[in-house]
Structures are given as structure tokens and as C-alpha cells.
Amino acid sequence: MAFRARHLLGIEHLTQEDIRTVLDLADRYVELNRRTVKRTDVLAGMTQINMFFENSTRTQSSFELAGKRLGADVMNMSMQTSSVKKGETLIDTAMTLNAMHPDLLVVRHGSSGAVNLLAEKVNCAVLNAGDGKHEHPTQALLDALTIRRAKGRIGRLTVAICGDVAHSRVARSNLILLNKMENRVRLIGPPTLMPAGISEFGCEVYDDMRAGLEGADVVMMLRLQKERMDGGFIPSEREYFHRYGLDAEKLSYAKDDAIVMHPGPMNRGVEIDGEIADDINRSVIQEQVEMGVAVRMACMDLLAQNLRAERGRAATEGTYV
Amino acid sequence: MTLFLENARLIDPEALTESTGNLVIHNGVIAAIGAMSAPADAQVIDCRGACLAPGIVDIGVKIGEPGERHRESFRTAGLAAAAGGVTTIIARPDTLPAIDTPETLEFVTRRAAEAPVRIRHMAALTKGREGREMTEIGFLLDAGAVAFTDCDHVTTDTRVLGRALTYARSLGALVIGHPQEPGLSKGAAVTSGKFASLRGLPGVSPMAERMGLDRDLALVEMTGARYHADQITTARSLPALERARAAGLDVTAGISIHHLTLNEFDVGDYRTFFKLTPPLRSEEDRLAMVAAVADGLIDVICSMHTPADEESKRLPFEEAASGAVALETFLPAAMRLVHAGHLSLPQLFRAMALNPARRLGLPQGRLAEGAPADLVLFDPDAPFVLDRTTLRSKSKNTPFDGTRMEGKTLATFVGGVQVYRNEN
Numbered sequence: 001m002a003f004r005a006r007h008l009l010g011i012e013h014l015t016q017e018d019i020r021t022v023l024d025l026a027d028r029y030v031e032l033n034r035r036t037v038k039r040t041d042v043l044a045g046m047t048q049i050n051m052f053f054e055n056s057t058r059t060q061s062s063f064e065l066a067g068k069r070l071g072a073d074v075m076n077m078s079m080q081t082s083s084v085k086k087g088e089t090l091i092d093t094a095m096t097l098n099a100m101h102p103d104l105l106v107v108r109h110g111s112s113g114a115v116n117l118l119a120e121k122v123n124c125a126v127l128n129a130g131d132g133k134h135e136h137p138t139q140a141l142l143d144a145l146t147i148r149r150a151k152g153r154i155g156r157l158t159v160a161i162c163g164d165v166a167h168s169r170v171a172r173s174n175l176i177l178l179n180k181m182e183n184r185v186r187l188i189g190p191p192t193l194m195p196a197g198i199s200e201f202g203c204e205v206y207d208d209m210r211a212g213l214e215g216a217d218v219v220m221m222l223r224l225q226k227e228r229m230d231g232g233f234i235p236s237e238r239e240y241f242h243r244y245g246l247d248a249e250k251l252s253y254a255k256d257d258a259i260v261m262h263p264g265p266m267n268r269g270v271e272i273d274g275e276i277a278d279d280i281n282r283s284v285i286q287e288q289v290e291m292g293v294a295v296r297m298a299c300m301d302l303l304a305q306n307l308r309a310e311r312g313r314a315a316t317e318g319t320y321v
Numbered sequence: 322m323t324l325f326l327e328n329a330r331l332i333d334p335e336a337l338t339e340s341t342g343n344l345v346i347h348n349g350v351i352a353a354i355g356a357m358s359a360p361a362d363a364q365v366i367d368c369r370g371a372c373l374a375p376g377i378v379d380i381g382v383k384i385g386e387p388g389e390r391h392r393e394s395f396r397t398a399g400l401a402a403a404a405g406g407v408t409t410i411i412a413r414p415d416t417l418p419a420i421d422t423p424e425t426l427e428f429v430t431r432r433a434a435e436a437p438v439r440i441r442h443m444a445a446l447t448k449g450r451e452g453r454e455m456t457e458i459g460f461l462l463d464a465g466a467v468a469f470t471d472c473d474h475v476t477t478d479t480r481v482l483g484r485a486l487t488y489a490r491s492l493g494a495l496v497i498g499h500p501q502e503p504g505l506s507k508g509a510a511v512t513s514g515k516f517a518s519l520r521g522l523p524g525v526s527p528m529a530e531r532m533g534l535d536r537d538l539a540l541v542e543m544t545g546a547r548y549h550a551d552q553i554t555t556a557r558s559l560p561a562l563e564r565a566r567a568a569g570l571d572v573t574a575g576i577s578i579h580h581l582t583l584n585e586f587d588v589g590d591y592r593t594f595f596k597l598t599p600p601l602r603s604e605e606d607r608l609a610m611v612a613a614v615a616d617g618l619i620d621v622i623c624s625m626h627t628p629a630d631e632e633s634k635r636l637p638f639e640e641a642a643s644g645a646v647a648l649e650t651f652l653p654a655a656m657r658l659v660h661a662g663h664l665s666l667p668q669l670f671r672a673m674a675l676n677p678a679r680r681l682g683l684p685q686g687r688l689a690e691g692a693p694a695d696l697v698l699f700d701p702d703a704p705f706v707l708d709r710t711t712l713r714s715k716s717k718n719t720p721f722d723g724t725r726m727e728g729k730t731l732a733t734f735v736g737g738v739q740v741y742r743n744e745n
């Protein structure tokens with residue numbers, strides 16, 4: 001069995017084999033999730049804490065459901081209202097939670113690297129549910145699963161990632177994963193929303209959407225944050241939709257069987273036309289949500305196995321982990 | 322009181338030479354250098370072939386007095402300096418409150434007597450370092466200020482800066498600027514580029530430094546002021562500096578030892594001890610700056626010693642404090658440049674002792690008869706692994722923790738008095 005990692009902090013640290021292991025296991029959880037009785041007990045007796053320093057309904061409920069279906073005791077901590085507001089540092093918060101002996105810690109934080117910092121200070125498995133503009137590994141894994149199920153493979157595909165790449169951890173994790181799995185990645189967006197030095201990452205950069213979509217197998221749209229729409233990075237919402245919003249005309253440049261993805265929540269009429277989003281022949285946006293639960297179950301299952309193995313070793317060696 | 326240092330490798334940054342010989346210290350001054358024998362009443366110290374150079378003159382050391390004594394005091398900074406071969410600290414005015422009145426300057430001058438090395442003070446250029454009204458430059462000069470700077474606060478109002486430069490020129494005062502375009506650098510934690518994008522950290526283009534320098538140099542040309550750029554760290558700034566020199570402007574430039582020995586990728590996995598202002602640059606920039614120091618285009622190497630406590634560093638990278646302590650690691654870090662063949666020892670001490678002293682009008686920095694006997698005796702090759710807990714600074718935020726280094730201070734003299742001796 002591959003996947004030896006203790007934490008899931010980013011795609012950066014995973015190998016091709018790790019990624020395949022997660023996706024294969026997730027496939028099995030997709031089947032489980034489609035049954036009436038969805039519960040297993042692989043995490044029975046374990047405690048999962050979801051710490052979301054940034055608001056998120058979708059990701060948090062996906063992790064919560066994943067944990068519950070695996071039989072873990074799941075606790076959600078709403079960090080916006082907690083002692084963080086009273087000036088407690090991230091590390092103190094982590095140490096406090098650590099003293100309660102959680103087994104899995106799911107963390108989202110607004111600062112890049114914050115989850116790495118936290119992982120150094122606790123002795124349980126940490127899952128990065130998004131840190132600043134750095135990584136969002138489970139999103140990239142669920143996107144990979146969605147692609148593999150729709151296209152029959154995750155490799156040798158041309159994938160276009162469109163929109164606000166600069167501020168997107170989803171784009172970063174996907175770029176790294178798709179490169180690791182030997183795909184051709186194109187980034188499309190206005191130059192003000194492209195990070196510096198991005199062309200050195202092994203991808204092609206386009207500011208013309210039609211040219212970028214030419215012959216693509218997968219079109220991955222990114223969410224454009226409302227606060228970036230008014231003159232700071234782009235002139236206006238309507239000009240953005242005109243130049244970079246996905247509509248039927250622009251999509252016609254991609255392959256006929258190209259699939260359309262979006263990490264959600266969507267801004268209809270800003271980055272994606274409502275008709276495209278709802279087109280069951282093209283859009284796999286609902287599948288992405290379904291795959292999300294399965295992929296998170298797979299990740300937590302694998303991390304819990306490693307945690308048990310590590311604790312088992314520690315017990316025979318007489319040390320406590 | 323006469324001291325006789327024999328059998329030393331003498332590093333002369335003025336003549337750019339190295340030679341073996343002896344040195345006589347009498348009444349705190351270098352009395353003789355050469356092959357002579359010991360005067361009758363002298364105390365003899367055998368240097369055993371170790372290097373003897375003028376003590377380091379370090380422009381831009383942050384000391385936490387007043388306001389942040391938990392980070393560093395004059396006493397701890399002085400002990401760290403003595404152990405690092407720094408014999409003159411030029412202290413920064415970015416304290417709480419800022420050193421912007423003769424009264425606060427008098428306070429720190431009094432407090433500085435606790436340190437075993439010489440301490441000279443810079444004063445703020447504008448009140449509260451806020452960039453609105455100039456300080457009492459005349460009174461502050463009379464009270465002993467050696468230069469005027471708002472440190473990393475850039476005066477955005479060019480009219481205010483222009484007037485301050487004009488006024489400073491009439492008094493012959495040196496103004497030290499921090500070249501940076503604040504509109505571009507706002508919120509940045511690292512240099513923009515591949516590394517910043519990989520880590521998802523907000524970056525600043527190296528062009529922000531060029532723009533800041535261009536603006537400052539235009540104002541220097543307009544006013545005729547004496548100007549020193551605290552840190553020039555990117556190759557893109559060098560042509561502007563060269564042009565200003567060629568045009569005869571009274572302009573010098575410095576760089577921190579960290580920007581000469583580390584690059585942006587050293588930040589690695591969000592290591593906040595590597596977060597500096599300006600941020601670490603690319604390897605190409607680092608090499609260009611090392612060459613500029615060797616050529617003399619960059620005049621001064623400084624430590625930019627900036628103590629920060631653990632609490633302000635144990636945070637997510639973007640939120641963490643900026644800066645590193647460096648007084649004790651300055652010399653061994655600089656030895657990397659010598660061992661790598663980029664600089665000779667005399668070139669190094671030209672940038673660390675002679676040039677900064679000259680720029681500030683101080684008599685230090687020379688290995689010559691009649692110069693103050695501020696000296697450092699060191700073994701350039703002695704290896705060690707740095708353990709940050711052994712640092713004398715109150716704050717231990719060094720990027721070199723656990724690093725193999727070469728170069729140990731054996732003894733430090735200030736005014737002919739030995740203020741440090743390595744016991745090992």
C-alpha cells in the first residue's frame with residue numbers, strides 16, 4: 001500500500017502512486033455513498049475536529065459528512081466566534097485542541113502556510129481544507145476523480161483552467177496534480193489575475209480564452225471573488241463575462257466532448273453562463289460535489305490507517321505518539 | 322597602558338592588503354604597525370597568525386530601547402556586538418517612541434553607556450517617522466545624531482522629503498533612505514516570482530526598489546543632499562546607482578549580510594526567521610549584489626540586526642514579524658563570501674568597517690597609526706554549528722540556526738580595551 005504521509009497538507013508532497021491510491025479508494029466510497037446504508041466503521045472511536053477559520057458551508061459539510069459516514073465522532077468548531085477573536089494565537093488554539101486528543105484535524109485558514117505551521121505543533125493527522133492562496137488538496141483530488149470517471153483516465157488530457165488563477169488555491173493544487181499525472185495544462189485569464197512566474201510551472205498561459213480552449217478535454221472554471229470585480233483587477237463584471245465568461249460560443253472551441261467543471265459556489269453570468277452550468281451533457285459540477293465526499297472519506301481513511309500504524313509502532317517501542 | 326599584538330595577519334582595508342606583522346596599541350590608539358619588537362612595558366598578546374582587522378562599523382542596528390527592551394537592550398546588543406567583532410553600532414531610530422527629539426536622543430545616549438562597544442545614534446528624519454514634518458535636524462546633530470532616517474517607513478510625500486533633504490544639506494547631515502515604492506510593496510511578504518506563486522504568498526516586484534531609488538536619486542539631484550540607500554538588493558537598481566555616481570551625486574549604498582548570503586528559496590516551508598524587509602531575492606540578484614560589493618558600487622555591508630521575539634515570529638508567514646538578528650553571525654556569514662572566492666578579506670572590511678565609518682565621518686574603520694584601536698581578532702576558518710540558544714541577543718531569530726559556519730571571533734578591542742575574548 002502506498003500513501004505513507006502523516007498529514008495531507010498539499011498535492012506538492014504526493015506522488016503519482018499516492019494520488020492513484022486515493023482515487024482508487026474513493027471510487028469504492030462512491031459506490032458506498034450511493035447505497036441506502038452508507039455507514040462504515042473504519043474511523044469508529046476516532047475524533048475528527050473541523051476547524052474553519054474562514055467561512056465555508058460546502059467544504060465543511062462535505063468533510064463532516066465524510067467523517068460521519070466513516071463512523072468518526074465529528075465536531076465542528078466555528079473559529080470566527082471562538083477565542084481567536086479574543087487574541088489567542090493559532091498555535092495556542094492548536095495546542096488547546098491537541099490536548100483533547102483528536103485523531104483528525106481538518107483545517108481551513110486564510111493565510112498561506114498556516115496549516116503547515118499548525119501541523120508541526122499537533123500529534124494527530126492534519127488535513128488541509130484550504131490555506132490562503134496556497135493549496136486545497138482535497139479539491140484537486142475530487143476534480144481528478146471526476147475527470148477520471150468522465151474521461152476514463154487522468155493523464156494525457158488537455159485541461160484548461162480559467163479565471164482568477166492568482167488568488168486561487170484550487171488552481172494551484174490542480175496545476176500541481178495535473179502536471180504530476182502528465183497532463184497538458186493551460187491557464188486562461190486576464191494578466192492581472194495571473195501569478196508572477198507562473199509559466200515556469202510547466203503550463204501554457206493564455207489571455208485569449210478562445211485560443212486557450214482550442215482542443216481542450218476539460219474546462220475548469222474558477223470562481224471570481226466579488227471584491228476583485230470592481231476596477232482593482234478587472235474593469236467590470238460585464239467586461240469580464242464578455243471576455244472570460246464561459247458560454248456556448250466560447251465552449252465550442254473546446255473538444256465536442258469536453259467536460260465543464262467549477263469548484264463552486266458559482267457566479268452565474270460572471271464566470272459561467274447558467275445554461276452551460278446546467279447542461280447535463282457538458283457540466284459535471286454536481287458530480288464534483290458527490291466526488292468530494294468520497295475523496296474526503298478516502299483521504300481520512302488512509303491517514304487514519306497511517307496514524308494507527310504509527311501508534312502501533314510507538315506502543316511496541318514504548319513511546320507515546 | 323600599552324598592548325603589543327604580535328604575529329597577526331593584518332587586514333588593511335585602505336591599502337587593500339594583507340600582511341603578517343605586529344601592532345602596538347597605546348592609550349587607546351594604534352601607535353605602530355609593522356615588524357618592530359615589543360615596547361618595554363607592553364603587555365604581549367600572541368595572535369598566532371590569526372586575522373587582525375579594524376572592528377566592524379554596523380549601520381542600522383535595531384535596539385529595543387526605548388519601548389521594546391524585552392527584544393533587545395543596549396547591554397545585550399553590546400555583548401552580542403563584542404562577541405561578533407562589531408565595535409561600533411549605529412543604532413536605528415525606529416523605536417517606540419521614535420528617536421525624533423533631542424530629549425529622546427539624550428535618553429538613548431545615556432542608556433547606551435551600558436554597552437561594552439561604541440554606540441552612535443541615528444535620528445528620525447520626520448517626526449514619529451510619519452513623513453509629515455521634519456525633525457529638529459540641527460538640534461539632533463548637536464546632540465550627536467550621525468545620520469537621519471525614517472528606516473523602513475518611506476516618506477511618500479515628495480514635497481516633505483524634498484524639503485527635509487534641502488534642510489539637511491544646509492547642515493551637512495547625511496540622510497539614509499529606504500528605497501521602495503510603497504504602493505507596490507504594500508502587504509508583500511516575499512519577492513514576487515516563482516517561489517511566491519508556489520507558496521501562495523503576496524509578493525513584491527524587485528522593480529519597487531528601483532522605483533523608490535529612482536525617486537530618491539531625483540530628489541538628491543534636485544537638492545544636493547548627502548544620501549545613503551540603506552539596502553540595495555536587486556540588480557535592477559544598480560544602473561541607477563551607477564548613473565548617480567557618474568553624475569557626481571553624493572550617494573552611497575548598503576546591503577544586509579542576509580541578502581548577500583541567502584536567497585528567496587531559503588524561506589522553504591514558510592520559515593518566518595527568513596522573513597526580511599526587503600524580502601530575500603533571487604539567486605541571480607544575490608550574485609549581482611556580491612559582485613557590486615566587490616566592485617565597490619555597493620559601499621557598505623550591514624547586519625540590519627532586527628530582534629523579534631518568538632511570539633511575533635510563530636505566526637503564519639504573512640502575519641509574522643520581519644527581520645533577523647545578526648550581530649553575532651555577521652562575521653561568520655560574511656566569511657562565506659571570502660571562502661567562496663567572491664571577496665578578499667580587505668575588500669570585506671572595506672565594506673564592513675572603512676566605508677561605513679568614512680560615510681559617517683567617524684575616525685574608526687582603519688588599520689593605521691593614529692586610528693582608534695577598535696580591532697577584531699578572528700580565525701577565518703574555524704568551523705562551528707550555530708545554536709541559536711547560545712546567542713547573546715535577547716531575541717534568537719536568526720536564519721542560521723543549525724547551520725555550519727566558518728569564522729570565529731577570538732578577541733575584540735574597543736579603544737584599546739579588550740571587550741571580548743573567546744574562551745574556547
